[in-house]
Amino acid sequence: MFPSHLIHHFREGNMNYYSHILHFPNAKPFDRTEFRWMSFVGEFVAPLMRNQKDLYWCSYYGGFARFRLYTDCYDQIKPRIDSMCSTLGLTRDDSEKELTLVGDLGHSRFLASNSTSNSQNRAELVLRYLHSVSELLVDSIQKGQDGYWVLEKNTNQENPHQNSFESLAHLLANMTEFQFDVSVTLRTAWMPQELGGSATLHL
Numbered sequence: 001m002f003p004s005h006l007i008h009h010f011r012e013g014n015m016n017y018y019s020h021i022l023h024f025p026n027a028k029p030f031d032r033t034e035f036r037w038m039s040f041v042g043e044f045v046a047p048l049m050r051n052q053k054d055l056y057w058c059s060y061y062g063g064f065a066r067f068r069l070y071t072d073c074y075d076q077i078k079p080r081i082d083s084m085c086s087t088l089g090l091t092r093d094d095s096e097k098e099l100t101l102v103g104d105l106g107h108s109r110f111l112a113s114n115s116t117s118n119s120q121n122r123a124e125l126v127l128r129y130l131h132s133v134s135e136l137l138v139d140s141i142q143k144g145q146d147g148y149w150v151l152e153k154n155t156n157q158e159n160p161h162q163n164s165f166e167s168l169a170h171l172l173a174n175m176t177e178f179q180f181d182v183s184v185t186l187r188t189a190w191m192p193q194e195l196g197g198s199a200t201l202h203l
Helices: 006-009 033-049 072-087 101-105 119-137 165-178
Strands: 016-022 056-062 062-072 091-093 141-143 148-150 182-184 197-199
Touching: 016 072, 016 101, 033 056, 033 062, 033 072, 033 141, 033 148, 056 141, 062 072, 072 091, 091 197, 101 197, 119 165, 165 197
Parallel strands: none
Antiparallel strands: 016 062, 016 091, 056 062, 141 148, 182 197
């Protein structure tokens, strides 16, 4: 259980949860899909949250990104968000403006029906987890001479794809024993039936 004195500190003030859906323009540094996400993190998330104590997280969906912020100082941050969106050509969608922290991270996707925790505590813990991953992502990106951002390359043998998050995912699996499904299909265009199978694995 998260320490009660830290939860109290976490809840003090008028903390609200803000969700932003930001659509990418077809312009540099978002015009090349292989660099789009890291460039968003480098050009928007990193400078926006530098020296900020608020908890946030972000995720990528191809044509757009989500950026979510838990803060009691939104009136101070919003002008910077608006200015950066204008500068970068990001189109803002406020369709999730009514989303709450508990409604996002404290529902049944993250909290079992027989849990001894509660929705508020679980939402706060999940937010802190996602925030730490986002901070690690910001700490792991580099801007190339071509103006696009990429993840740093980690050639340690524990990261066969040269991504430090491979090791983080491995440790998460060791800690939580989570499993995932892998499906394999073998077919050609003229085959009416798919040939293959699936297996449940863990790292």
